Amino acid sequence: MSIVLNAARGGTSAAPFRFSPVIAANAAENARLSLSENLRPLQRISVRMRYGRNETIFGEGDAADHSYKVISGTVRLCKYTGDGRRQIADFVGDGDFFGFLDLADHSFTAEAVTDVILLSYPRSQIDRLGETMPAVRKHVLRLLSENIAAMQRHLVLLGRQTAREKVASFLLRMAERAGLGEGERLDMPIGRQDVADHLGLTVETVCRVLGEFRQKRLVMVPNLQQIVLSNVAALRAVCEG
Amino acid sequence: MSIVLNAARGGTSAAPFRFSPVIAANAAENARLSLSENLRPLQRISVRMRYGRNETIFGEGDAADHSYKVISGTVRLCKYTGDGRRQIADFVGDGDFFGFLDLADHSFTAEAVTDVILLSYPRSQIDRLGETMPAVRKHVLRLLSENIAAMQRHLVLLGRQTAREKVASFLLRMAERAGLGEGERLDMPIGRQDVADHLGLTVETVCRVLGEFRQKRLVMVPNLQQIVLSNVAALRAVCEG
DNA sequence: CGACTGATTGATACGTCTCAAGGATAGTGG
DNA sequence: CCACTATCCTTGAGACGTATCAATCAGTCG
Numbered sequence: 001m002s003i004v005l006n007a008a009r010g011g012t013s014a015a016p017f018r019f020s021p022v023i024a025a026n027a028a029e030n031a032r033l034s035l036s037e038n039l040r041p042l043q044r045i046s047v048r049m050r051y052g053r054n055e056t057i058f059g060e061g062d063a064a065d066h067s068y069k070v071i072s073g074t075v076r077l078c079k080y081t082g083d084g085r086r087q088i089a090d091f092v093g094d095g096d097f098f099g100f101l102d103l104a105d106h107s108f109t110a111e112a113v114t115d116v117i118l119l120s121y122p123r124s125q126i127d128r129l130g131e132t133m134p135a136v137r138k139h140v141l142r143l144l145s146e147n148i149a150a151m152q153r154h155l156v157l158l159g160r161q162t163a164r165e166k167v168a169s170f171l172l173r174m175a176e177r178a179g180l181g182e183g184e185r186l187d188m189p190i191g192r193q194d195v196a197d198h199l200g201l202t203v204e205t206v207c208r209v210l211g212e213f214r215q216k217r218l219v220m221v222p223n224l225q226q227i228v229l230s231n232v233a234a235l236r237a238v239c240e241g
Numbered sequence: 242m243s244i245v246l247n248a249a250r251g252g253t254s255a256a257p258f259r260f261s262p263v264i265a266a267n268a269a270e271n272a273r274l275s276l277s278e279n280l281r282p283l284q285r286i287s288v289r290m291r292y293g294r295n296e297t298i299f300g301e302g303d304a305a306d307h308s309y310k311v312i313s314g315t316v317r318l319c320k321y322t323g324d325g326r327r328q329i330a331d332f333v334g335d336g337d338f339f340g341f342l343d344l345a346d347h348s349f350t351a352e353a354v355t356d357v358i359l360l361s362y363p364r365s366q367i368d369r370l371g372e373t374m375p376a377v378r379k380h381v382l383r384l385l386s387e388n389i390a391a392m393q394r395h396l397v398l399l400g401r402q403t404a405r406e407k408v409a410s411f412l413l414r415m416a417e418r419a420g421l422g423e424g425e426r427l428d429m430p431i432g433r434q435d436v437a438d439h440l441g442l443t444v445e446t447v448c449r450v451l452g453e454f455r456q457k458r459l460v461m462v463p464n465l466q467q468i469v470l471s472n473v474a475a476l477r478a479v480c481e482g
Numbered sequence: 483c484g485a486c487t488g489a490t491t492g493a494t495a496c497g498t499c500t501c502a503a504g505g506a507t508a509g510t511g512g
Numbered sequence: 513c514c515a516c517t518a519t520c521c522t523t524g525a526g527a528c529g530t531a532t533c534a535a536t537c538a539g540t541c542g
Binding site for chain 3: 432
Binding site: 191192193203204207208210211224 | 523
């Protein structure tokens with residue numbers, strides 16, 4: 001009776017992408033329609049929400065009666081094991097939608113990585129709009145489909161890639177999302193521990209790999225919140241091995 | 242303009258489940274509606290297909306103009322890296338649907354694990370049916386949502402579980418899917434290499450863990466195609482650590 | 483029966499984790 | 513503005529888990 005939603009980019013996706021795809025299907029992901037355009041009818045039923053750093057937006061198992069769009073900030077979507085291990089399924093940021101799954105309860109937890117402003121849509125209203133507006137239905141479907149394709153790529157990363165490949169893939173994907181080219185500063189509001197929990201690594205390993213990349217001049221790290229990819233070709237070479 | 246689909250069970254899901262859920266959300270998965278009932282209108286537009294063992298049903302990147310339902314046999318949905326490594330996202334079997342993603346090209350490869358009989362639905366026709374039949378739309382949405390929830394659980398497995406936990410989780414999930422209880426024979430048409438590529442392990446590690454479980458009397462392996470879970474409680478204990 | 487594919491077991495190497503210490507950064511209160 | 517503290521990041525040494533490589537065994541098909 002409710003929905004959880006998951007990441008899919010909808011924002012100002014007309015941004016230029018100077019990267020060729022890291023992984024095959026990324027090109028398609030970037031070429032995706034401007035989802036936000038077709039989900040504009042949702043605007044009228046939205047409520048603005050604000051969450052502070054590390055605040056929980058909803059927990060796994062909570063009744064899922066709202067879906068969300070990120071206005072500003074970054075959100076992590078994750079699951080916890082009984083003994084506290086954490087796996088971050090995805091990060092969603094500016095313009096991304098999440099929590100659109102058609103399930104009674106949320107299948108994952110959503111937490112604010114930074115201070116965050118969201119639009120919240122009552123699930124019942126989305127369903128209602130969907131009844132009469134095929135474009136809305138179509139784009140929820142597209143949202144979920146893109147999300148599944150992205151998760152499949154992440155399964156490959158978690159199951160079959162080395163630490164170096166994981167970190168390189170991650171950096172390239174972040175830059176691509178931001179529409180940044182070689183040499184530009186990439187804002188990284190995401191901490192090392194969060195990166196590790198997304199890539200199936202430990203913080204220490206993430207640090208070591210980043211250090212190695214820095215030494216080899218693949219990246220520069222001007223400060224903790226920013227990274228510059230100085231050699232995209234080499235990073236892409238690392239990805240496949 | 243087409244669709245890829247992914248796994249979600251729709252078959253004779255009224256079968257009794259004697260297992261309590263391995264992972265939290267599995268209960269919900271089992272309690273899912275009888276999807277096949279609501280997708281019955283698809284029956285009229287279906288074409289019966291037959292594939293032999295290891296035959297490719299469609300490849301990643303192929304135009305996705307059909308969706309499928311498994312009548313008999315087992316199919317693996319997987320992705321390959323440039324250098325040949327393979328990650329199996331899921332296995333689908335009797336009564337399961339796959340290939341319903343709303344994307345132009347398939348985001349993964351589908352291959353027959355055993356000889357397989359499928360129903361094939363033209364995507365254009367599914368879309369047409371969806372226009373007029375809300376129940377069809379609703380259930381495609383549910384299909385994708387269940388699929389995403391299942392993939393999220395698998396992300397945790399790949400990113401945060403040990404080899405023992407992975408194999409134990411896999412065995413419990415297989416038994417649950419089949420609706421089997423402790424001591425009953427579980428048919429496992431899936432080879433060890435396929436299991437390994439699903440769990441992010443090597444064949445050797447899968448064998449070693451199975452051997453260990455056999456020694457500890459958690460399972461019996463009467464032959465290569467069958468496994469008996471003799472101590473479900475212990476296996477479940479292994480899952481969390 | 484013989485050849486092939488897949489499964490198993492063993493010995494060893496390697497990658498990543500774990501544990502521990504030190505350094506940087508940001509937030510807080512004087 | 514600075515000291516203080518908490519948090520996060522970084523680096524190192526060693527342990528551990530899984531991969532790798534190699535050989536044997538079992539089951540299947542011709």
